[in-house]
Amino acid sequence: MAGRKNLTARFVETVKVDVRTDYWDDVVRGLVLRVSPTGVKSWTVVYHRESDGAKRRVTIGKFPAIDLAKARAKALGAVTAVSDGEDPAGKKRARRDSMTVRELGALYVEKYAKRNKRTWAEDERLLKVEVYPEIGDMKALAVKRRDILDIIESKADAGFLAQSTQILAVVRKAFNWAVENDYLESSPVIGVKPRAKPTRRERVLSDDEIRTLWKALSEVPILSDTVSIFRLLLLTGQRSGEVCGIVRSEIDLEKAIWTIPGVRTKNGLTHVVPLSDEALAIVAAALETVDEEGNASLFSRIGNSIEPNAVAQAARLKLQLLGMPWTPHDLRRTVATGMAGIGVMPHIVEATLNHISGFRAGVAGVYNRAAYEPEKRRALDMWAEHIIAIVKSKSSKIVDIAGARR
Known part of the structure; x- marks a missing residue:
């Protein structure tokens, strides 16, 4: 079925069909909205190739990623290319047929992961380290399910079950993105299941491990900025x-505070972190070495902020000295558990870590957030004293913050 229509943004958003239907735009000749019964809406351009007059169709995107205005602009570009003798459909097919997994992965990172994922650098690392060495030079359309299984099963068989699951998640997302954006017709990851169920990490460093790690930071060959980050x-x-x-x-x-803007926090809320004397000393020393501009990074390498994946790599390669493996995120869990152990109330721990759940969830949490600044400072001061006492092999005094406030 087909119909010619002066397409509107409202129509494009609401149209539904029982059978696949093409709606031809009256404004830009050749632009077609193809709607399927499943609700998928694709923009295509239909044209006649200059060289032989053959009728051709090229997909230029899907709604809602491409709205009506953008579709018309892209269609005009395609029609102009045709008038210049180009064959957009043939060009796209040739590019798709020749694209390697490495090239597809780079597009995924640049066009999707960097724009939508805070952890894009880890996606890029997993692709470069775990995927490209195995299938990076294969044509993306030639990759089979068995190729993906070989990668994740090899990692799982080596005992790295969690990493096997992470690799699968990134590969699945990359290939799904490729299908959604018409780089591939189908994904080889469909039907592939993780080799192990995801498990919640519960790793918390003991006092002895904290002492060992803190002292090791002064001895292992890593950047001084990375040492500051760990501390x-x-x-x-x-x-x-x-x-x-x-x-x-x-x-x-002057106020000894670090204010993290909402654009940099996981929950999108601005978060104020009171700095203990020990933390303030680290930050003040870093400020002495950076430019005066407000956007100058305190911890950088070759002009750019040190990436979290670089810190994770330093932990993995240089700091596995504790008997059991650990990651930088385990330090956050260690702080939360340790604060509770020295008497900090649960809602103050959550406020300090900017973690909204339980007591702080919902409207009550938003209205109570500002009221905890003094308690957060006291909690972080106590925690710093506890850390220093551990490092110096002293026992720290456990104080009930709720009692101290009364």
């Missing part, structure tokens, strides 16, 4: 990406 992770309990991305404008030395 701030342990002193503040904030996320690795938040610590790595600190810039000058977020620090107020």
Whole structure:
């Protein structure tokens, strides 16, 4: 079925069909909205090839990723190319047929992951380290399910079950993105299941492990900025990406606070972190070495902020000295557990870590957030004292914050 129509944004958004239907735009000749019964809406351009007059169709995107205005602009570009003797459909097919997994992965990272995922660097690392060495030079359309299974089963058989699951998740997302954006007709990952069920990490460093790690940071061959990041992770309990991305404008030395803007926090809320004397000393020392601009990164390498995946790599390659494996995120869990152990109330721990659940969830949590700033400072000061006492092999005094406030 087909129909010619002066397409509107409202029509495109609401149209539904029982059988696949093409709606031809009256404004841009050749632009077609193809609607399927499943609700998928694709933009195509139909044209006649200059060389032989053959009728051709090329897909230029899907709704809602491409709205009506963008579709018309892309269609005009395609029609102009045809008048210049080009064959957009043939060009796209040739590019798709020749694209390797490595090239497809780079497109996924650049066009999707960097724009939508805070952890895009980890996606890129997994592709480069685990996927490209095995199938990177294969044509993307030639990859079979068995190729994917070989990668994840090999990792699982080596005992790295969680990493096997992570690799599968990234590969699945990359190939699904390729299908959604018409780089591939289908994904080889369809039907592939994880080799192991995801497990919630419960790793918490003991006092002895904290002491060992803190002292090792002064001895292992890693960047001094990376050392500072690890120590701030342990002193503040904030996320690795938040610590790595600190810039000058977020620090107020006089008030001893670090304000993380909502665009950099996981929950989108601005978060104020009181700095203990130990944390403040680390931050102040870093400020002495960076430019005066407000967006100057405190911890950088070759002009760019150190990435969380670089910190994770340093932990994996240089700091596995504790008997059991650990990751930078385990330090956050260690802080949360340790604060509770020295008497910090659960809702103060959540406020300190900017973690909204339980007591702080919902409207009540939003209205109570500002009221906890003094308690957060006291909690972080106590925690820093506890850390220093551990490092110096002293026992720290356990204090009930709720009792101290009365």
